[in-house]
Amino acid sequence: MSAVAPGQAVTRLAARQVRRPALVVAAVTAGMSALVVATYARTMGDAGAASALAALAGNPAIRTLFGEPVGLDTAGGFTVWRTGTVLAVLLTTWGALATTRVTRGEEEAGRWDLLLAGRLTPAGVLGRHLAVLTAALVSTGILLAGALKASGTPAAGALLHATGLTLAGLTAVAVAACATQVFPTRAGATGATMAFLGVGLLARMIGDGGPAAAWLRWLPPYGPLALTRPYHGDRWAPLLALAVAAAVPAGAALALAGGRDIRAGLLRPPVGRAPRRWLLGSVETFAVRRAARPLAGWSAGIGAYFLLIGLLADSLTGFLADNPRFADLAAQAGFAGLGTVEGYTATLFALLAIPIGAFAAVRLAAFAAAETAGRLTLLRAGPVTGTRLLAAEVATTVAGGAALAAVAAVATWVGTTQVGAGLPLAAALAGTANVLPVALLGGAAATLALGVAPRAVTAIGMLPTAGGFLLTVTADSVHAPPWVGALSPYGHLAAVPATAPNWPATLVMVAGAAALTGAGILSYARRDLRL
Amino acid sequence: MTTPAVRTDQLTKRYGRLLALDRLDLTVPAGEVFGFLGPNGAGKSTTIRLLLGLARPTAGRARIFDVDAGDVAAAHRLLAYVPADVALWPQLTGAELLDLLAATGPGTDTAYRADLVARFDLDLSRPARTYSTGNRQKVALVAAFATRAPLLVLDEPTSGLDPLMELQFRRAVAEARANGQAVFLCSHQLAEVEAVCDRVAILRAGRLVDVATVPELRRLHRSEVTARFTGPAPDLAAVPGVDLLDRADGMLRFALAGPPAAALRALAAADVTALTVREPSLEEIFLDYYGQAEQ
Numbered sequence: 001m002s003a004v005a006p007g008q009a010v011t012r013l014a015a016r017q018v019r020r021p022a023l024v025v026a027a028v029t030a031g032m033s034a035l036v037v038a039t040y041a042r043t044m045g046d047a048g049a050a051s052a053l054a055a056l057a058g059n060p061a062i063r064t065l066f067g068e069p070v071g072l073d074t075a076g077g078f079t080v081w082r083t084g085t086v087l088a089v090l091l092t093t094w095g096a097l098a099t100t101r102v103t104r105g106e107e108e109a110g111r112w113d114l115l116l117a118g119r120l121t122p123a124g125v126l127g128r129h130l131a132v133l134t135a136a137l138v139s140t141g142i143l144l145a146g147a148l149k150a151s152g153t154p155a156a157g158a159l160l161h162a163t164g165l166t167l168a169g170l171t172a173v174a175v176a177a178c179a180t181q182v183f184p185t186r187a188g189a190t191g192a193t194m195a196f197l198g199v200g201l202l203a204r205m206i207g208d209g210g211p212a213a214a215w216l217r218w219l220p221p222y223g224p225l226a227l228t229r230p231y232h233g234d235r236w237a238p239l240l241a242l243a244v245a246a247a248v249p250a251g252a253a254l255a256l257a258g259g260r261d262i263r264a265g266l267l268r269p270p271v272g273r274a275p276r277r278w279l280l281g282s283v284e285t286f287a288v289r290r291a292a293r294p295l296a297g298w299s300a301g302i303g304a305y306f307l308l309i310g311l312l313a314d315s316l317t318g319f320l321a322d323n324p325r326f327a328d329l330a331a332q333a334g335f336a337g338l339g340t341v342e343g344y345t346a347t348l349f350a351l352l353a354i355p356i357g358a359f360a361a362v363r364l365a366a367f368a369a370a371e372t373a374g375r376l377t378l379l380r381a382g383p384v385t386g387t388r389l390l391a392a393e394v395a396t397t398v399a400g401g402a403a404l405a406a407v408a409a410v411a412t413w414v415g416t417t418q419v420g421a422g423l424p425l426a427a428a429l430a431g432t433a434n435v436l437p438v439a440l441l442g443g444a445a446a447t448l449a450l451g452v453a454p455r456a457v458t459a460i461g462m463l464p465t466a467g468g469f470l471l472t473v474t475a476d477s478v479h480a481p482p483w484v485g486a487l488s489p490y491g492h493l494a495a496v497p498a499t500a501p502n503w504p505a506t507l508v509m510v511a512g513a514a515a516l517t518g519a520g521i522l523s524y525a526r527r528d529l530r531l
Numbered sequence: 532m533t534t535p536a537v538r539t540d541q542l543t544k545r546y547g548r549l550l551a552l553d554r555l556d557l558t559v560p561a562g563e564v565f566g567f568l569g570p571n572g573a574g575k576s577t578t579i580r581l582l583l584g585l586a587r588p589t590a591g592r593a594r595i596f597d598v599d600a601g602d603v604a605a606a607h608r609l610l611a612y613v614p615a616d617v618a619l620w621p622q623l624t625g626a627e628l629l630d631l632l633a634a635t636g637p638g639t640d641t642a643y644r645a646d647l648v649a650r651f652d653l654d655l656s657r658p659a660r661t662y663s664t665g666n667r668q669k670v671a672l673v674a675a676f677a678t679r680a681p682l683l684v685l686d687e688p689t690s691g692l693d694p695l696m697e698l699q700f701r702r703a704v705a706e707a708r709a710n711g712q713a714v715f716l717c718s719h720q721l722a723e724v725e726a727v728c729d730r731v732a733i734l735r736a737g738r739l740v741d742v743a744t745v746p747e748l749r750r751l752h753r754s755e756v757t758a759r760f761t762g763p764a765p766d767l768a769a770v771p772g773v774d775l776l777d778r779a780d781g782m783l784r785f786a787l788a789g790p791p792a793a794a795l796r797a798l799a800a801a802d803v804t805a806l807t808v809r810e811p812s813l814e815e816i817f818l819d820y821y822g823q824a825e826q
Contacts, residue, residue, distance in 0.1 A: 185621070185660070272656030275626035281634045290620075374618030378671065381583055381612035382636040383604050528586035 006119045007128060013115075014132040017102045022136035025094050029087050029140050029165070030147040035474060036082050037151035040075035064209040064312055065348075071232030076153035080161050080230045088222050089201065091169035095137060096193040099176035102129050105186040107263060116262055123257040126177065130250060133173045141166030157231035160239075164225045167242040171221040172197060174250035181256040184265035191297060197221070198301055205308065220245035283384050287396040291363060295400045298359050302352070302404055303411040309348050310415015313341045313423065341421045345412055345431055346495035352408050353435040353489075354465045356401045357442030361461025363397045364446040368454045372530055386525040394447055394517060401439050405432040427497035434496035437509035438465060438489040444516035451523030454530060464489055534597045536561045536682045536713035537582060541591035544577050551577040553737040554591065559715060559730075561596070561681065564708050566724040567717040568817060569734035575717045576615065578734070579686050582715070583612055595682060608637045611675035615687040615717075617667040619659035625670055626655035632674040644677035650699050665691035676703045683707060684715045689723060701727055725813040733820050740820055745813060752816045753786040755809045758798055765801035770794050 004012075063069070067085050071077020103126060106112050115125055141162040148158035175196050179189040204223040207216030217223030218241055227238035260266060279289035320339040338344045367390070370376050379389060409428035416423040446461025453460060468488035475485035485491045492505035537559040544552040552574040559565040569575050580586040582593050584603040593600040596609050619628055629648075633639035648655060651669045659667065668691045675683055689697045697720070704714055704727045718724050724731060725745055732742040741748070753774070758765070759782050767773045767785060770793045777784035787794055787808075798806070811819070 269658075271661060272654065273624060273658070274656070275624055275630070277627065277630055280627060280631045283635055286631060286635070370620075374614065374616055375620055377585070377614050377618065378612070378632060378674070379635055380585055380603070381607060381610075381614075382632070383607035384635055385604050388604075526587070529580070 007124065010115060010120060010125055011128045011132060014102060014129040017106075018098050018132060018136055021094065021098065022140070025090065026136075026140040026143050029091065030143040032087065032470075033079055033083055033144055034147040034151050036079045037075045037148065037153055040078050064205045064308070065316070067204075068208050068226055070229050074153070074157075074231050075151070076148065076157045076161070076231035079148070079153070080157075084161070084165070084225060085204075085222065087165055088168045088225055089197075091137065091140065091165055092172035092197050092221055093194075095133065095169040095172040096176040096197060097190065098136075099130075099133060099173045100180055100186050100190045100193065102133075103177060104180035104183070104189045107180075108184075108186050110263070112262060121258060122260075122262065123254045126257045127254055130173065130177055130253075134170060137166050137169040137173065140169070154231065156234050160228055160234050160236065161230035164228050164230070164239055164242070167239055167246055168221040168225060170246040171242055171249075174246045174248075174253065177253035178249040178256070180265075181253050181260065182266045184263070184267065184269065188265075188267075194297075194301075198304070202304065202308070283379060283389050284392040284395075286379075287392040290366075291396045291400050294359075294363065294366075295403060298355065298400075298404055299407045302355055303407045306348075306352075306408040306411040307415045309345070310412040310417075310421070310423070311419055313344055313412075313416045313421040314419040317341050317344050317421070340498060341416060341423050342427065342431075342498040343495060345416075345423060345428065346498045349408070349412075349431040349435055349496070350490060350493055351469075352405065352432055353438035353442070353493075354469055356404050356436070356439035357462065357465030359404060360397050360401055360439060360443030361446045361458050361465075363400065364393065364443070364450055364461060365457040367393050368450055368457045371454070374531055377529065377531070380529060386529075387521055390447070390450065390521050390524050394443065394521065397443055398440065401443065402433075402436060405429075405436050405439075408432045423497075430501070431497045434501050434506070435493065437506050437513065438468065438493065440513040441465070441489055441509055441516070444513035444520065447517045447520035448523070449520070451520040451527065533561050535559060535594075536563070536596060537565075537593070537715060538597075539578075539582075539591065539593045542578070542581060542588055542593050543590040544574075544581060544586065545589045550737050552581070555734075555739055557732060557739065557742070559713055561713050562708065562711045563729050564704060564714040564716065564727055566728035566731040567715060567734065568719075568721070568724065568731060572736075573734040574737040575734055576686060577737075579612075579684060579715075579717060582684060583607075583610075609680055610682040610684055611636065611678040611680040612684045613668070613671040613675045613686060613688045615690070617664075617671045619662070619667055619670060621660035622658055624656055624658050625653060625662070625666075628659060628670055629655065629674055629677075633677070636674065637678050637680050639674075639677045640679050641677070643679065644673060647673045647676055647703065650702075651696060663691070665693065665696065668692060669696070672700065672703070676707065679707075679710065679712065681711070682713045682715065686717045687719065688716070689718065689720055697723065721812070721814040721817055731813070733817070735820065748813070748816050749810045752811050752819055753788045754791075754811060755784065756787050756791075756794070757782065757784045757805075757807045757809075758801075758803050759805040760798075760801045760803045762802045765798050765803075767794065767797050770797050 067081055069081050072081060112125065116122060120128075144165065145158045145162035148161065149155050172193065176189065176193040179192040180186075183189040183192060200219060200222050203216040203219040204226060206213050207219075207223050208226055217226050218238070220242055224238035224241045228235050256266065279285040279292075316338065317340055324339070338347060376389070380386065406429065409425070409432040412432075413423060413425045413428040416428075441464035442461050445464050446457050449457040449460035468490050471488040472485055472490040474480070475488070489509060492502055492509070494500065494502040494505075535558045537557065539555050539557045542552060542555040542557075543550075555578060567575055567578070577586070581588050582595065582600055584600045584606060587601065595606040598606040598609070600606055623631065629644065633641070633644070651673055653666065653669045653673060659670070662670070668688060672688055675685070689700050692700060701723065704716070707714055714727075716724065716728060728745065730742060730744050731748060733740040755776070761781065764778070764783060767775065767783070772787055772789040773794055774786040774788075775783070776786055785794075
């Protein structure tokens, strides 16, 4: 007889599958918060400056983009305003992706057939996975509260903020778990959960904007976090909405798990369909076909965000132009040049490199996954070299990234035109094209990873974009020596369209990306196919 | 002399400290159906990956119709492949997958493909996500046979097929042979190998043990002889190559290896009433090799 109970064995399996990313997420969450608290004195130490920045609270655009600034006169309040939404998005996105990966992903791959042939019921297996994810998020919350308390902020606010973020993450896990009961594929469940999170984020942004739509902030998972006001009133009641939003879908998922067939969802796609033969003619067109649907999803998300940015341009830049003191303060807080529509859009376009870089990393990681799953084997058995197959994938991904940049530019232009902010389309296109080299570096790093470290494509691919951005923010916050900031591609990015592009830096980045991509394709073609 | 379909020369593959394939020398002439046997982990799949250029040899080389196996753009115009574990894009239907493989492969005889789809009873309207192991194998088999490529590399192609479909598979192999195509067949279904293969290679622990035709293998191996007699039992104890299996009143059953003359002389001393000689099946030959490895 084995010494390990079947339930315990499944719990251990689930823990093994999430522990490493869970540690990274917890470290980033606690570390980033502690860092911002520690640097608060240096950026915002002057009490007069803090209260002046608090006056920004009246501006709907600031509120929409960065959240309602409350309690900026304390280190804790400032930290919540500066990091709260970013960390909430991080925890919810990770929670959702991890949930669909370890539940529907494993089930779709057939590995749950073995687990469920044992003594546990489907609800039991699902419940144990949810318990492990809950434990990961609760531990992150405890670590965060401890870090904030240790940094010297009041315990009550720290606990409230950490509880709120944990509950937001748990809501995402629960909704994802529910989606995995409904959709028979991991991609479908992930897409549905991401749509839920996207709508939630938009609701929070619009609700933050002004009193007319303030009720939208009761919608999970992000809105209630704004209502709790940690370090400034400490209201616990809104968290009840989040607790319900987490408990109901989790309960529904567990109830539904027992009543459906394994490997099937409540949604049953039709068994057969007529062939759709477009773009099957070569490995190049097939790469385009596989990218089309994900690209549409990324375009919808990026387009919606930048449309909102455009719609808010006039209100925000007008306010800052009328109040130069506030513009100075915003610059000190890390949002420089927000006084003109060009400066404002340039600042926000810099962020665009992260989603485009993520698109590239995720596409190339999907290529690596197709290789490991054996789906590339039949293509590679044809008269198609590894070089050609990967080059087609990289070219399609780069074209997709350029398309996303164009979508962002057009969406911003449409938004600014609606409110008469007067940003020419050419300027918007120049602004988004300017950040493409940073995203290209991300795609190039992912390509190199495919050649030399195919297990770590996403992580290595995100280094130049998300990693570079974190490095810039951190270097700015701790006043690191200039060479530290210069390591990040963002350190060399000109504020296009407010200023002219930094051509030498652009050329260096493009050349670097080309060299990395070439090295990646070469090492991919030289290595054995992984199975 | 025509170019062989497959030729390997001291082909060796190491994975770290594991020697997966040790100096394999193998020649498969064009038009031959060649069986490739061996227990699990013997290096069969490694050999196939090297032949397909999906892995690079540590030493030695493999050639497909005199084209280096690493030059896949040229070599893969001459072959089609069915992997042991067929993985397909889950959202594509069977029809879409056959189109994709036809477009990216070495060329397709669409009329023959339609015929094969009907014979293998494949529902092309379903997405691959809903296919069973056998159905995924059928998609790969139909795509491979329809290429009419001069070399077909088939790795455990029938492990998921039912007996009726296996019969269709044997028919398709026979058609390929009649068509002058070479088939490199790796299989654990020894009855199938025996039925379709001209020659058989046996691999063990990364090394080639034997290559021969099936009748040759039989000759080299032990036949089972049953003798019935009246009177005293013949004395076979001193006869070389005889291994007594069973003895009953008036009956002897023994395994015989090598030339039978000595055993027949010993039997002649007794009053033999019936003598049956059964040739070993490929399975018994295989188990013989495998058994030697165990000892």
